[in-house]
Amino acid sequence: MFQANSLIRKANISIRARRPREQENWRYAVRRQQVTMDPRPSVERTLTFVYFRSFGCRFDRAGECTMCNYAAAERVDTGNIISSVREALREQNHYDALGISPFGNMFDVSEVPAEARDAIFDMAAETDANIFSCESRPETLSTALIEETVDRLRGKRLFVNLGLETANPWVQAHCVGKSLSTESYRAATATLREHGAYPVSNILLGAPFLTEEEAIESTVGTIRWALTNGSHLCVLFPSNVKGWTLQEWLWERNIYRVPSLWSLVETLRRLGPETTRSVALSWYSASPTDPHRLDQVSDPLRDAPTTCPQCRETVIRGLDAFNAGAGFGVVTRLTEIDCACKDEWAERIATQAATADSLDVRVLEAYDRIGTELLGTAWWDRQRGKVRSELDVSYSGSVVPL
Ligand code: SF4
């Protein structure tokens, strides 16, 4: 099996061990967004997404994913999951597109018991939504589950968001810290498509240890890769800093910096008009001044991509318009905005390109700090050679998918 890096797993487990349990009265959150869900030109949709309390993602508990924090509750039984979702659905009589998911994996029975999952699909089938969407790791999907889900939804289009993050295996293992392989991803998209469902890829901009230029290039390459390997649409997430993550630990020590929204605009520009037809955006307008985005206390937001106070509102408005279905013209207009913060961003990219060591050297340097300061010199002295040799495997010097 494709392995996440052992240092990242140990560091995440150590940080998450101190994470507070989510407050008892948090049962669900409802998020509404104007989005496109098909390649443009396509209709603007109102996506209502219900996130419900669950035990959390089992990959989070295993120490994966440097940027994530989605496992801070007790086991939630079938009855409680069903009543939370039922209550959330009473908030509206009409739905356009409806998403219902735990923060982790809808199809993982260790997080959502099969009985609860089936009841949720039945409740969704009763609504007037055209589209039903949920989130899953590719590994927890199976042909039988997909077939059964499509049947239960009685004609609604099934969208499954798969957290691909990156299609470069080295970056996935040693920067993101996720055990997902491109083979599992390909198998899942093929099975979903065979059954008339729509695979959507969640793709990260701003994995740790990458320079801003590497982050842009890696994301551009991954989106192109995902769209030629089965994805109906890609959802691009500029990374935030959440509490109780290894990313937060790195950010507190100036080893991590969130990508600028100018990097997000630049990613769209490089993708161009044809590819961006199949790209949507998410979590680009979060702000640490509103740290509890979904009313949870165990998941505080510490930092988020932005520009500067002078141009932020204009940039966010442009990105909102893009997300709601506007054509590439809005991306071109965003690239034409002049602002001092954009010049600083361009200068930072040029300086990093001129001065940064190669990625494997930077990663090992950062690991040395994590190893000694977070995990302890005794452990790191024993493990450094092994982790160092893991970094050598398949390092091509490139951050784009092979
Ligand atoms: S990114 Fe996805 S797989 Fe990784 S810990 Fe978070 S919810 Fe789990």
Ligand SMILES: [Zn+2]
């Ligand atoms: Zn600005």
